[in-house]
Amino acid sequence: MDLEADLVVIGGGMAGLIAGTIAAEEGLDTILLRKGQSATAYSSGAIDVIGYLPEASEPISSPEEGLFALSRLYPLHPYSVIGYDDRIESGKIVETIVERTKEAITWLKAHLDGTDAPLMGDFKSNMHPITILGTTKPTCLIQKTMDHGDVQTREDSVLLFIGITGYADFNPSTAAKTYLEDRIADTSPPRIVGHRTVQVMPFGKPYNLSSVELARHLDHEGTIEDLAEQLKGHIEQLGATHLAFPPILGIQNALKNKVKLEELTGTTVFELLGFPPSIPGQRLQRALETIFTKAGGKMLLGHEATSYQKVNDIVKSITATAPRREIKIDANAFVLATGKYIGGGIAGDEKGLRETVFDLGPVTGDYHSAMEIVPSRSTSRLSISPTGQPIQSCGLSVDPRFRPVNDDGIEWAKNLFAAGAVIAGYNYSVEKSGLGVAATSGYSAAKNAIEFIKEVT
Amino acid sequence: MTKSKFDVVVIGGGSTGTAVARDCAMRGLQTLLLERDDIASATVGTCAGMISSGLKYRDEPDMMKICSKEVVYWNHIARHIIAKNPILAPLLDLSDAASDSSYMESYSEHVEERDVPAMMFLTPDASIEIEPMLHPEIIASVYYEEYFIDPFRLCLLQALDARNHGAEIRTYCEVIDFEINDKQEIEGVIFYNRVSGATERVETKLVVNAAGPWAHKVAKSAKDYLPIRLNKGAHVIFDRRIVNIGITVKAMDGRWIYLFPHENTTLLGTTALDTWENPDTLVASFDEIEYLLQSMETVLPSIREARIIRTMTGVRPLVPDWKVPERNVTRGYRIIDHSENDGKKGLISFLGGKLVTCRHMAEAVTDLVCEKLGKDIACSTHEKPLPGNEDDVDIIALSKEYDISLHALERMRARRGTEMVKVLELTKEHPEWKTTICTCEPIIEAEIRLSIREEFPQTLNDLRRRLRLGTGPCQGTFCTYKAASILSDELGLAGDDFLVDILDFRAERWKGIRQSMRGEQLAQEELAQGMYACVGNLDQSDVDYDVKPWEEGF
Ligand SMILES: Cc1cc2nc3c(=O)[nH]c(=O)nc-3n(C[C@H](O)[C@H](O)[C@H](O)COP(=O)(O)OP(=O)(O)OC[C@H]3O[C@@H](n4cnc5c(N)ncnc54)[C@H](O)[C@@H]3O)c2cc1C
Numbered sequence A: 001m002d003l004e005a006d007l008v009v010i011g012g013g014m015a016g017l018i019a020g021t022i023a024a025e026e027g028l029d030t031i032l033l034r035k036g037q038s039a040t041a042y043s044s045g046a047i048d049v050i051g052y053l054p055e056a057s058e059p060i061s062s063p064e065e066g067l068f069a070l071s072r073l074y075p076l077h078p079y080s081v082i083g084y085d086d087r088i089e090s091g092k093i094v095e096t097i098v099e100r101t102k103e104a105i106t107w108l109k110a111h112l113d114g115t116d117a118p119l120m121g122d123f124k125s126n127m128h129p130i131t132i133l134g135t136t137k138p139t140c141l142i143q144k145t146m147d148h149g150d151v152q153t154r155e156d157s158v159l160l161f162i163g164i165t166g167y168a169d170f171n172p173s174t175a176a177k178t179y180l181e182d183r184i185a186d187t188s189p190p191r192i193v194g195h196r197t198v199q200v201m202p203f204g205k206p207y208n209l210s211s212v213e214l215a216r217h218l219d220h221e222g223t224i225e226d227l228a229e230q231l232k233g234h235i236e237q238l239g240a241t242h243l244a245f246p247p248i249l250g251i252q253n254a255l256k257n258k259v260k261l262e263e264l265t266g267t268t269v270f271e272l273l274g275f276p277p278s279i280p281g282q283r284l285q286r287a288l289e290t291i292f293t294k295a296g297g298k299m300l301l302g303h304e305a306t307s308y309q310k311v312n313d314i315v316k317s318i319t320a321t322a323p324r325r326e327i328k329i330d331a332n333a334f335v336l337a338t339g340k341y342i343g344g345g346i347a348g349d350e351k352g353l354r355e356t357v358f359d360l361g362p363v364t365g366d367y368h369s370a371m372e373i374v375p376s377r378s379t380s381r382l383s384i385s386p387t388g389q390p391i392q393s394c395g396l397s398v399d400p401r402f403r404p405v406n407d408d409g410i411e412w413a414k415n416l417f418a419a420g421a422v423i424a425g426y427n428y429s430v431e432k433s434g435l436g437v438a439a440t441s442g443y444s445a446a447k448n449a450i451e452f453i454k455e456v457t
Numbered sequence B: 001m002t003k004s005k006f007d008v009v010v011i012g013g014g015s016t017g018t019a020v021a022r023d024c025a026m027r028g029l030q031t032l033l034l035e036r037d038d039i040a041s042a043t044v045g046t047c048a049g050m051i052s053s054g055l056k057y058r059d060e061p062d063m064m065k066i067c068s069k070e071v072v073y074w075n076h077i078a079r080h081i082i083a084k085n086p087i088l089a090p091l092l093d094l095s096d097a098a099s100d101s102s103y104m105e106s107y108s109e110h111v112e113e114r115d116v117p118a119m120m121f122l123t124p125d126a127s128i129e130i131e132p133m134l135h136p137e138i139i140a141s142v143y144y145e146e147y148f149i150d151p152f153r154l155c156l157l158q159a160l161d162a163r164n165h166g167a168e169i170r171t172y173c174e175v176i177d178f179e180i181n182d183k184q185e186i187e188g189v190i191f192y193n194r195v196s197g198a199t200e201r202v203e204t205k206l207v208v209n210a211a212g213p214w215a216h217k218v219a220k221s222a223k224d225y226l227p228i229r230l231n232k233g234a235h236v237i238f239d240r241r242i243v244n245i246g247i248t249v250k251a252m253d254g255r256w257i258y259l260f261p262h263e264n265t266t267l268l269g270t271t272a273l274d275t276w277e278n279p280d281t282l283v284a285s286f287d288e289i290e291y292l293l294q295s296m297e298t299v300l301p302s303i304r305e306a307r308i309i310r311t312m313t314g315v316r317p318l319v320p321d322w323k324v325p326e327r328n329v330t331r332g333y334r335i336i337d338h339s340e341n342d343g344k345k346g347l348i349s350f351l352g353g354k355l356v357t358c359r360h361m362a363e364a365v366t367d368l369v370c371e372k373l374g375k376d377i378a379c380s381t382h383e384k385p386l387p388g389n390e391d392d393v394d395i396i397a398l399s400k401e402y403d404i405s406l407h408a409l410e411r412m413r414a415r416r417g418t419e420m421v422k423v424l425e426l427t428k429e430h431p432e433w434k435t436t437i438c439t440c441e442p443i444i445e446a447e448i449r450l451s452i453r454e455e456f457p458q459t460l461n462d463l464r465r466r467l468r469l470g471t472g473p474c475q476g477t478f479c480t481y482k483a484a485s486i487l488s489d490e491l492g493l494a495g496d497d498f499l500v501d502i503l504d505f506r507a508e509r510w511k512g513i514r515q516s517m518r519g520e521q522l523a524q525e526e527l528a529q530g531m532y533a534c535v536g537n538l539d540q541s542d543v544d545y546d547v548k549p550w551e552e553g554f
C-alpha cells in the first residue's frame, strides 16, 4: 500500500506529536508513525525546561534565566542551535533562543488546557514539586493535579503522605521522613509531616496493586467519596492541611478527583512525581495524541519506519512495517523524532552507536563520532552523579534548522529534520531538560519543515 | 553484645569462613566469625556455584575423590539449594576429542555415588535436538552432569546454622590488628566495626584466617607472612536461561570455558589472569568479555544476540605455585599453621581451595583446632542438614493455601526449602506483604521483611545476596527504591540513609552493568537515569555517600 503526505513524522513521543500538531494545524497533510513505547509516557509528566546548567550544582530558579546562560555558554545545545542560523543577526542570538523556547512552552501549555494533562507554571520560575522518594526537583510546568498549593510556604501547614495498602510503588513513611529532613535542613514549612495508609481495592485484594489499576478504579463514580471517608479521621488526628498522593488520582478524571477530594476533606490534595509505570506520563502521552488527531493529523500506531528512498539530497519516501503490512509513504519533508535508547532512535552494541532509521552516524556529547565507541567507555564510574552518564548525551548533530548533519557539518538531506531525544549534546537526566527540549525542538523542527514544504510546493 | 573470650575467631565470611564457623560451633567451641563486609560478599559471591566432580582436576586424583564425596554430602545436607545441570561439550573437530580422553574415565569413576550417568558421546543430531543454537557443523558432543549450589544461600545457611549452634556472627567487622604476647602467641583480635565506627577487641585462643584473597594481608597485620597467588576471574551474565543445557568449550588459548544456566540467568565464564590489584577495585575488562564471547561463539554462533546484563569479577586465592599456568595450579588447599614456621602461635591460615571443598577444608582445620585445644570431638557437618533441608515442600499445595503464584513459590523454595513456611505465615496477618517487590526474580514483600528480621542484612546489597534481589534483566531498576523503603521501615532508618541505600545499590549494580553495556541495556540505563536522576534528583542529593573502591579515580 502506498500513501502520500506533506509531512511524515517518525516517532510519537513529545517531540514527534508536537511537530505533527504544528504541521497539521498549519493545514499540512501529516502522517505520524509510532513504533511502540516512548520515554514520554514513562516520564513523571512534569515538563522540565532547564533545572541545572551542565556541571553546576545549584538549581536554576528561572528557566528564562537558565536559557540566557545556556545560549551563551553552550551554543551547540539543542536549545541554542536555532540562534546560530545565518538569518539571525548576531546581536539577536540569545534573545531569539530564549523567545523561541518560551514560545514553544507557552504553546504547549495552552494546547494541553482542557486535555487529561492540563499544565500550570510558567517560563519565568521553576517549581520544586515533591517526588515519591520525598525529594524535590526543579521543573518548569507541572500537571495541575500536582499543584501542592502553599504547603512549602504556609507556616502552619501540616502534610500527610498517603499510601495505599498493597501498592509497593509508593511508601509513605520513607517519603515523609526524607521530605521532613529536607525541610528541616531548609528551615522552611511544612514543619509537621506525617504518613498514613488507606485501602483502595479495585479487585478486592489488598496486594499487588498497580498504578494503572488504581487510577482506573478512581475514575469510577463513588470511589473518591470512599477515599475521603477513610481520610477524615487521619486528617483530624494530625490537623493535616495538605495530602500528598502517589500519582494515581485518575486517568481521565484526575483533576476532577483532586478538586472533589479537596472539597470533601477541606485540604489541599496533590499528586507526587513518580516513576514508571507513570500515570501522569501516560496522561501526557494521551493528551498529546489527542491534540494531534484533533488538529487533523493521522497516526499510525505499531508502524515502524524501516527504510527510506533518497534521491540526491532529498528524502522521497519512507517505508513503514507493521505486523501484517508494509507501506510506502511519499512526502515532501520528514521529521525524525524517534527518541534515544528507550524510544529506539539510537541503538548500539560493543562496536558503536547508530541511528536506527537512516543509519546516520551519531556523535557524543562533545561532538566526536560515536559510530565506533565502546559504550562502556562513554560512561562515568559513578552510577548517579551530577556528571551523569556521557552515553546519554549521544545522538545526532543538527544544524540551526534541526537537520541532521554529516561530519562535514552539511545537512544529510535538505528535507529531514530531527527533534527530541534523538538529538545529541544534552543530558536531560542531570540537566532536568527532557520534555522541554523535546517540545522546543519538535516545535522548531516543524516550523522549519513547514517552511521547506512551502518553498517546494 | 559480643562476649569477650573465645576459643576460636574465624576471619572471613566466605564459603570457607562460614564452613569453619559452623564446624567449630557444632563441635561446641566458643566461636566468633568476623567479616569485614557481608556474608559471601567477596570471591564466593562471584563464583559459578558449581560443586563439581573435579573433572578439571583429573591430574589430581585425590582432589577428584574429595570433590565427588563432597557432592554427595552437599546433596545430603543442602539439597534444597542445589540443582543438577546437564552439560554438553560440543566437538568441532577430532583433535578436540583426541587431546584428552582420560577425563571420561576419571569422571566416570565416581558417577554412581553422585547419582549421575557415566559420561557419553552424543551424535550431532542428538546434540542439536537438545540445544538448537549449537553450531550445525559439530561432529559430536560429550554429555555429562554436574551439580550447582546457590553460593550466597550456602554461606548464609552455614552462618545461620553456626549461630544456631552458639557461634557469634559479626558482619561489617574488619580485623585490623592482633594482640601478641612475648611468646609470640596470639591473645586477642582487634577489629573495626564499620557500622558503629568503634574499634573492638576480643580474647581468643586461636585464629583461623579464612580471608580468601586477603589472607596474606591478615597475616601481615599479625606481623607474619603468607605467600599467595591471586588470580582474577570474570563472568558475563545473560538475562535469563538462554540455553537448555550447560555448554563447555575450549577457548582460543586452550583453557576450558563454560556457559551455565544459573538460577534465572546464564553465566559465561571464566577468565584467569594473575593479579596484584586490590580485589575490591577489580571489574571485567573489554578483553575478558571479548575472550569469553568469541570463544563461546565457536560453538554457539548466535550468542551475541542474547541480552547481556552485567559482568561479575572475583579473585581466586590460589596456592602460590610458580612457573605454571593458572590451570595447572592445584585446586587443593593448604592449611598453614604459622607456629610451625617460626610464625605466630595460634594463627592458622588457608590457601587455595574451592567452594565445593569448603566443608572438607573446615573439617580439616577444625580437627587441627580441636587438637590444639586438646579436645576430641568428631565432625558432624556432613551429617546434619542445613536449615530448610529437612523435608520436601509441596509447592502446589502451598500456592493454593496462600494464593501466591507457583513461580514465586518455586523461587522461594530454592532459597529456603521448608523454612519458606515462615515467610508464608507472615502473609496471614499481613496479606499486603504478598506484593511482589522484585518482579524479575520474583520476590514478595514478606520474604524481604523476614530476611531483614532474621538474616541480619544491613544494606540492599546484603538483601541481594540473601534473596537475589535486583539480579534480573532490569538489574534493580524497579525494585531498588521499593526494597530500600522496606529496609528503612524495618531498621528505622533516617531519610538520608534511605537515599544512601538507593545510591549504594545503584553503585553496586552499575559496577557490573557498566563494563558490558550494549543493546537493550542502553535503554535500561536510560530508564534508571530517568528515574533516579531526572525524577528523583538523586544526582544532586547532598547525602553522605561514600565513594566505593571501584568508583575511585577516573
Ligand atoms: C523514567 C523517566 C522519567 C522522566 N521524567 C521526566 C520528567 O519528569 N520531566 C521531563 O521533562 N522529562 C522527563 N524524562 C525525559 C523525557 O521523557 C524524554 O526526554 C522525552 O520524553 C523524549 O521525547 P521524544 O519524543 O524525543 O522521545 P520518545 O518519547 O522516546 O518518543 C520516541 C518515539 O519514537 C518512536 N519510534 C522510534 N523509532 C521508530 C521507528 N523506526 N518508526 C516509528 N516510530 C519510532 C517510539 O515508539 C516513540 O513513540 C524522563 C525520562 C525517563 C526515562
Ligand SMILES: Cc1cc2nc3c(=O)[nH]c(=O)nc-3n(C[C@H](O)[C@H](O)[C@H](O)COP(=O)(O)OP(=O)(O)OC[C@H]3O[C@@H](n4cnc5c(N)ncnc54)[C@H](O)[C@@H]3O)c2cc1C
Residues within 6 Å of the ligand: B011, B012, B013, B014, B015, B016, B017, B034, B035, B036, B037, B038, B039, B040, B041, B042, B043, B044, B045, B046, B047, B048, B049, B050, B051, B052, B173, B174, B175, B176, B210, B211, B212, B213, B214, B215, B218, B232, B233, B234, B235, B269, B270, B313, B314, B315, B316, B317, B352, B353, B354, B355, B356, B357
Ligand atoms: C570466577 C570464579 C569462579 C569460580 N567458580 C567456582 C566454582 O564453580 N566452583 C567452586 O567450587 N569454586 C569456584 N571458584 C573458587 C571459589 O569461589 C573460591 O575458592 C572460594 O569461594 C573462596 O572462598 P573463601 O571463603 O576462601 O574466600 P572469600 O569468598 O573471598 O571470603 C573471604 C572473606 O574474608 C573477608 N575478609 C578479608 N579480610 C578481612 C578482614 N581483615 N577482616 C574480616 N574479614 C575479612 C572478605 O570480606 C571475604 O568475605 C571460583 C572462583 C572464581 C574467582
